[in-house]
Amino acid sequence: MARAIMLQGTGSDVGKSVLVAGLCRAARNRGLTVRPFKPQNMSNNAAIAGIPGANMEGEIGRAQWLQALACGVRPTVHMNPVLLKPQSDLGAQVVVQGRVFGEAKASAYGALKEQLLAAVMDSWRKLGEGADLVIVEGAGSPAEINLRDRDIANMGFATRAGVPVILVGDIDRGGVIAALAGTHLILPEGDRAAIEGFIINKFRGDVSLFDAGLSAITRFTGWRSFGVVPWLPQVAHLPPEDAVALDRRAAAGTDVRLRIAVPMLSRIANFDDLDPLGSEPGVEVVFVPPGRALPRDADLIVLPGTKSTVADMGFLRAQGWDEDILRHHGRGGSVIGLCGGFQMLGRLVRDPEGHDGAGGEEKGLGLLDVDTVMAAEKQVRGVMALSVAGELPISAYEIHMGRTSGPDCARPVALVEGRPEGATSADGRVWGTYLHGIFTADAYRRAFLAGYGVQAASAGYRERLETALDGIADALEQHLDCTGLFALAR
Template identity: 70%
Template structure:
């Protein structure tokens, strides 16, 4: 097996994903064959990854974070990098993806009982990820301090103790209480888990780090753990795809620019990083609109993103009054793009006769496209190469969706994907629907699309910007962390 080290956090959203990606890039720059691994992830931001040895399958699902970390390592993403992915569909239930494929659906209580069976898949994937690697950097989920879940844990110490992987604990100073969170974690962990921790690091520090010297001494006094460093607020991280929808609260508004793009924050929003290339454009302002707020009247474009629960989010869309805002936007001559679930919502009707998404079996759509969608059990999961029909330019992206969409407006497809027509366009060309995620990542298409809205764009090489951001994060970590010590403790 490759040597390994694991980053666990004192809580969720402490920055583990970016730190793992940055350390992966540091290791790559040192000539190491490095791989990422996350035993269990919970996110509706998914990516399509290889299923090794399965030549007849289009691909499997993993968390978008592990896709980014694979890029940092310079290797293709594999389903074994994230063997268990939970995709929330309701407040109490989620779709369970195991090694890239749909395993089933489970309510939160039922899932706890499943974990024992899922650990076998986690350990199998763990063995596969380490093949041919020098180093594996593992990301935990949530916090090891959730001791009420410890007996069936597969994401943090349950995995670390079974796989014998040393742990670096990450504390987030930006949220406050970092001394208590680290000392409290030390206090409540059982001895078997506590001895897996080889040290800690502080993340998201702003200002003069010397002002925290007394804090570091206090943490050492309470825990005896060594400190690997204090990481400043990483500005480059804002240019990397976000994994978790909790960040949307911080993205609710942007800087005023020539084109305002409004994005309703659906309750089960999925793959909202589709908007990242637009956010990166200097003349584009992307505004994520939270429930209870109106879609801005000065938006030139509304993008309805993907959803893990199309009918449920469609009903909430109406409850929020966004359907009226959208109709007013169209009357003003505004443009609309619907992606995946957003595309389905734009039609006349969405039907789910088998109750795949839940108890509501049909809902009236927003009526901006003359199409209907019927949910079907078989899921499409694949990376694709395509061509934009209106602009005749190449596209690259992926599909992750249930359902088949038909109707008169599909005779005006938005793209040709692997030789087949995809999506639909309204008669006036101002409403576009597609099942393809990632279309705005195509620089040429994005430039022409913005030009059609009267905005100059497309001079940005988006993928290069992601690579550059990873390099900048890695450089910061090299400066502020003892990376040598962290890597040397891997076993």
């Protein structure tokens, strides 16, 4: 097996994913062959990864895709063997080693532990082959001791695999000393012994002002400090792991040439499709939370993906967003639908057997002359497409369960292996597609923005990701004891 270390957090959204990505890039820059690993992830932001030896593709969390990029390796499903995709308040679709395993209510999830842990350990063994170092990311917090008996994501994995743990605390949210000391207090002795030290993340200002805080944490816990990471501006250029980050997205500033409104659906998925647009100068992507109207000054409305289209169509109506969208279109505005959002733009969405949530059917917005029926088989694949407008290359991927058809499909958005994909309204102001990542294609994005009078940045989207990862790695080398961290690996 490869040597390994694991980052766990005092809670969700403390920055584990970014730190793992940065450490992966730092280790790679030191000449190590490094791999990321997350035993279990819960996110509707999924990416495509290969299934080794099967000539197939499957789903992993978007964060593990980014971490693989930081390592300079192709992502595989073994980097995130268990992916939970919430499709209701009480249940989730369970994806194991890239393929749909089934659905599970939260109350029944514990019964699956042994099966899922077996898959986790199988992927763990396979991922380590040929690697010098594996950097593991936990999920949530090990302090959720009420879930310890069913845990495969934090200490349940670390103690089983014998991997040393570094605990990450987020000082920006406050209470970081109590969070770390409290975690130490309530963990059982075996779990506590697995923790070798801690990292303070997202510090703003003079780091020396927290010297007494570091001493206090060590006094309460006996754990070693590996350093304090400042607030990193490069993080804004990386795709977030899940929707927790959406309400903290910063505005583009005052010089806005194109304002895009995106309703935050209850099961919003793959909203990182909008990141390449939001990272462009003069473009503002506004994620509108429930209870607020879509802004009247939006130039464009984009309906994002969703893990449960039928349920979120009802949710959209409950917010009054359907009326906002129809008024926007009536004023001459444009509307785009991506994946589940594409399905919502049609006349009807049917899920008679509950393949994508609770099931049933909902009338769509009727802006596209198409209908969608959910199917049992999930389409999961990477594709090379050619845009109909301008014949520009698009490297994208599909993750969906629906099959969409109707007259407007005769005006496709792109051609995939010569076959039409997507649909466009007769007036050209409404279109939808199943292609995730369509805006990461630099030439296509530039042409799209030019249609709104916006000049895109000269640097490509992937180039900006690479630059951000390099910047984060450099900052971690400066502010953390990376040599000490990597030396812990066993």
